[in-house]
Amino acid sequence: MLRKKIIIALLIGGFLLPLAPVKVHAMDPVTIAILAPVAIKAAEVMMPYVLQGLKNAGVQLIKVGLDLAGVLKLPLGVIQSTIGAPIGMFSAGVKNMMDGLLAPVQLVWHVVTLPIAIFGYST
Numbered sequence: 001m002l003r004k005k006i007i008i009a010l011l012i013g014g015f016l017l018p019l020a021p022v023k024v025h026a027m028d029p030v031t032i033a034i035l036a037p038v039a040i041k042a043a044e045v046m047m048p049y050v051l052q053g054l055k056n057a058g059v060q061l062i063k064v065g066l067d068l069a070g071v072l073k074l075p076l077g078v079i080q081s082t083i084g085a086p087i088g089m090f091s092a093g094v095k096n097m098m099d100g101l102l103a104p105v106q107l108v109w110h111v112v113t114l115p116i117a118i119f120g121y122s123t
Contacts, residue, residue, distance in 0.1 A: 060117040067107035074100025
């Protein structure tokens with residue numbers, strides 16, 4: 001019962017939150033002109049780190065895609081080990097079934113470690 005109340009409260013809050021008034025604070029153009037060179041220098045310093053994070057995210061997303069495609073090895077392995085057994089495909093079918101059973105675990109691991117990989121820690 002408590003779970004239902006929490007879910008209802010979150011849904012109501014999620015729909016009513018965008019209706020709250022938003023306060024916008026304008027910045028003086030002179031202040032922007034003064035701070036622009038500082039922002040450019042900060043961006044130049046951060047550029048290598050941002051590019052490395054994007055590269056790590058790309059590599060991790062490729063791993064996620066391969067794991068997602070690996071899930072399809074389970075039905076392939078079942079077909080190979082049943083229908084293809086008479087023509088010598090049983091061992092390949094068992095290998096594909098094991099890969100297909102392991103793929104969801106790897107998929108969850110790579111999705112969970114995606115934010116960690118963005119900040120430079122390889123998984």
